[in-house]
Amino acid sequence: xxxxxxxxxxxxxxxxxxxxxxxxxxxxxxxxxxxxxxxxxxxxxxxxxxxxxxxxxxxxxxxxxxxxxxxxxxxxxxxxxxxxxxxxxxxxxxxxxxxxxxxxxxxxxxxxxxxxxxxxxxxxxxxxxxxxxxxxxxxxxxxxxxxxxxxxxxxxxxxxxxxxxxxxxxxxxxxxxxxxxxxxxxxxxxxxxxxxxxxxxxxxxxxxxxxxxxxxxxxxxxxxxxxx
Numbered sequence: 322x323x324x325x326x327x328x329x330x331x332x333x334x335x336x337x338x339x340x341x342x343x344x345x346x347x348x349x350x351x352x353x354x355x356x357x358x359x360x361x362x363x364x365x366x367x368x369x370x371x372x373x374x375x376x377x378x379x380x381x382x383x384x385x386x387x388x389x390x391x392x393x394x395x396x397x398x399x400x401x402x403x404x405x406x407x408x409x410x411x412x413x414x415x416x417x418x419x420x421x422x423x424x425x426x427x428x429x430x431x432x433x434x435x436x437x438x439x440x441x442x443x444x445x446x447x448x449x450x451x452x453x454x455x456x457x458x459x460x461x462x463x464x465x466x467x468x469x470x471x472x473x474x475x476x477x478x479x480x481x482x483x484x485x486x487x488x489x490x491x492x493x494x495x496x497x498x499x500x501x502x503x504x505x506x507x508x509x510x511x512x513x514x515x516x517x518x519x520x521x522x523x524x525x526x527x528x529x530x531x532x533x534x535x536x537x538x539x540x541x542x543x544x545x546x547x548x549x
Contacts, residue, residue, distance in 0.1 A: 322377050322418055323477035324354075324361040325438065325496070326410075327540035328370040335364045335539045341514045343431040348420050357430025359476070360496065361422050364540075372494055372542055373410030374438070374477070376455070381413040387454050391447070406448045407440040407481070408493040411455070431514065432546050433500040433507045437470070437478025439545060441491050445469065448481050490520045490535055495543030504548040508534055511546070519543070 329335035332353065339355040339362065340346065347354040353364040363375065378384075385394045385401050395402040400414040429435070442448040446464045449471065457471035457479065467486045472478045480497060500507055508531065511518070522533035525548070533547045 322361070322422070323473060323475040324363050324375045324418070325542075326363045326365055326370060326373055326375050326412065327538055327542055328368075328372065329364055329366050329540050330368075331539065332364060332366050338516070338538055339364070339430075341431075341516055342511075343428070345427050345430075347422055347427075352420065354420050354422065356422055356424070356427045357432070358427060358435045359424055360430070360435040361424075371410045372540060373412060374494075375412040375414055376473070376475075377414045377416065377418050380415055384454060384456075385413070388451065391451050391454065403451075405440065405442070405451045406444055407442040409438070409440050409479075413455075431507065431510050432496070432498040432544055433503065434498055436497045436499050437472075437480060438494040439480045439482060439491075439497045439543075440494050441482045441484065441487065443484055445481050445483050452479060452481070488524050489522050489533075489545075490543065492537065492541060492543035495535075495545050497545045497547070499547055499549050501549050504532055504546065505530075507546060508532075511536065522547075 344355040344357040347356050355362050388394050392403050403411050449464050452471050457473045460472050461470035462468050468480050468482045470480045518534050519537050520535040521531040523529045526532045536544045
């Protein structure tokens with residue numbers, strides 16, 4: 322299982338944010354888990370937690386041995402911690418998670434079609450090398466393109482972007498949603514839910530219509546809610 326981990330200094334505030342976005346509450350006890358479609362999110366009040374992902378396996382020893390010449394790997398309680406060079410923290414946990422999620426029974430959340438996390442990296446090739454070592458494979462693009470999409474066996478996706486490609490605010494990492502022309506409806510629902518919009522984007526629309534937006538969760542993640 323691959324989950325997104327978001328920090329919080331106010332658990333009730335973060336939980337309210339995700340509930341207003343129509344995420345399903347999977348667990349309200351430690352750990353607090355919400356899910357919207359394939360996006361499984363752990364809301365963690367630990368003051369040392371940072372935005373990133375958690376992956377679970379029986380053992381990560383062979384993987385961490387391969388990673389040691391690519392990035393620093395820190396032993397932590399129950400596993401390891403590293404960084405993909407974009408600022409995204411990666412928690413490699415050994416053993417099974419203490420919760421279960423039946424993804425096929427989780428409805429998509431208000432932002433729409435979850436397409437993984439977007440990351441902006443100054444050295445795309447080195448970042449992709451780390452993701453490859455973690456078991457991710459390229460599904461779209463290449464290290465030479467402006468962006469590259471990778472996915473692991475859980476079909477969890479990360480999009481690694483080159484610098485100076487995205488003409489909007491960028492927060493590492495960011496949830497990404499692509500709604501194939503239905504984004505105006507999604508944006509209206511978000512407005513009606515009184516969720517603050519961080520940026521209204523008209524850059525990709527010839528008529529100057531706000532057809533893409535960015536919002537932020539209390540832990541600092543961006544939510545790119547885009548047409549395509």
